[in-house]
Amino acid sequence: MKALSVLVAIGFIVGVIFVLSALAYLVGGWLGGAAWVSNLLILLLGFVMIIATFLTLAERKWSAMMQDRIGPNRATINVPGLRGRPLGGVFHVATDAIKMLTKEDFRPKVADPLLFGLAPILAFAPVLALFAVVPVGPVVRVKFDWFFIHANSPVGLQVSNPNFGMLWIFAIASLAVYGTSLAGWASNNKFALLGGVRASSQMISYEVALGLGLIGVMMAFSSVRIPDLIAGQTAMLWGSEGELGWLGKVGIPAWGIFLQPVGFIVFFAAAFAETKRAPFDVPEGESEIIGYFVEYSGMKFGLFMISEFAEVVILAAITTALFLGGWTFGFGFDSTLTRYFTSRDLGWLLGAIYATWFWVKVLILCYVQLAIRWTFPRFRYDQIQSLGWKILLPLALANIFITGALILLDPSLRSLAVVGVLEIGFVLALTLKRAEPAGGHDSHDAHGTADAHGHATAPLPGAAAASHH
């Protein structure tokens, strides 16, 4: 019964996403050349902001479930049929918003009035601007003719498609540090300043690894435009010769995660540090210093919080686009689906299906980020710096050299994919390996198989391990 209602809720969410995506395509087709307006409104305000808003609830509810608690369920609406039903605590979104908007907007007397007000804006605006270059759905020809509304134009769910694509992401992502460091400085508070300094040093150190982690993907597909990268990922590395019935062309796609698992790890860790969420939440550090927003209240604090969750959504979207094949199904089904809908002039339906699939991937990655946040304890400050400079940076550099060499060796990317899949398999095999029983080390010592330091390690199997050190 509960499983059924959970499935119904998931289906409802997917349905809402599908309807919104179809709406975005139809309105975009009607607007024609000005489709970026509808994309701006529906993608940024509709999708990113709504998902970010609901993530504030999901963070509390999902963390409760991971920790065997119930979570927020007290807010109910006194309407017949809904009376006393918390509906998974969904009304807490509304109560939170009302709380944020009606709290006193307090400004300390000693704070810098201009910068104090500017900081939340500077923290929030770059986050939304980041999403402008992320394509959600493919470019399809939207063609319909209903009453007095006509449309016949190609529409893609992307606010803008500049030829500098990923460079925009690097540039704007580094702007977000201004908001946090200004908030720390303008509050005129020691702890806020500490938080701001921590945030800026952390974000600047991970900027390098963030950029270098993505170089491999750019090299593999020889482009910095994200739609080109997604188009590159639709190609099959190994696939069937023809189409297998309704499954279409089946095979292993050239997804970024198969080609660049190390790049994926480096990028994801670095971008996670950029979002300043646990385990990288030293700038916030609610148990030591409250962080750069300690003096903020009301909706100004709400802006900091919502920008953090918007960063989660956007990190998930960029990761999906660069490493998980964007909107494509990948392993099959793509060619038949495209042919079926384009031959019937239902391009908007095809686009809506693909966009829904994109958002489903994004939501799954959002879950992964929240699970990471609720699984791992906070890094110490020196651990953060040494992870960024001593591990991720050399790893990214080594990855770039290996990737470049393999691409030169084999332009079909297959040898790159072989190395990548081997790395993934190695990590998975280590993960699934049975843990040694308690006291296992002692027996090793007794048999003399452990080395002088008691390290009972298997011999390293080759290149995959080497690239991690």
Place this chain on the structure above:
Amino acid sequence: MAYKASKNPTTDLRERLFIPELLRGLAITTRHFLRNLFNPRDTNTQVVDRKGANLVSTVSYPEEKTPYPPGYRGLHRLVPRDDGKPRCVACYMCATICPAQCIYIEAGEYETGDPAGESRVIEKFPTQFVIDELRCIVCGLCVDACPKDAIRMDTGLHVPSEYTRSGFVWDIPKLLQGPPVSHPSDPWNKRPGSAPPQHQHREAHTRIGEGLVPLKLPGGEPHKRTEVTDQAIPVTRFLKE
């Protein structure tokens, strides 16, 4: 056994690579998440007896209440007699033994010549019996001390919430509740000459100040009663007067 921290912990390749351990940690949280998401929560208030795959061990209080153990006492009450008046004879034993000093009693005396009185069997009755529920520590000493079985802690209730502190100062109309109690040894049952009392309901169980017998004090002036109002009256004020 003390935990032995080693300066040279044995870490195998999996732990040094970090990512497999991260994945295993994520698997644990995700397993808990999915079990709690897809399985209904057993609402058995005895958490150790819960069945099913859901791991939540919360007892969601206002909807689910853990039954109290048999020895639970709860809010005290003044025990009524069969005729509805309190059994209390204003002997001050409970007020004397109370370690929190939360009981305040004013004794009244029956007129000797009053035909409606019961001076043959009972001489005193409480004109005021006030307990400050915020000071009470629910120790039960008053129950043990009472020679007349006039105060009991058998309701099993909590003190209900109030908006003012004075709301927690309970007087006879609020304290006098529950089933009446009668013992064969009660004087009005025991003495052969005692007829059933022909009293008027003008004593403590009626509203305070209503038809009350005025106390005769040495100065001859009428007894000044303390009115229970909405304003906060600490019970210490009663005691120091």
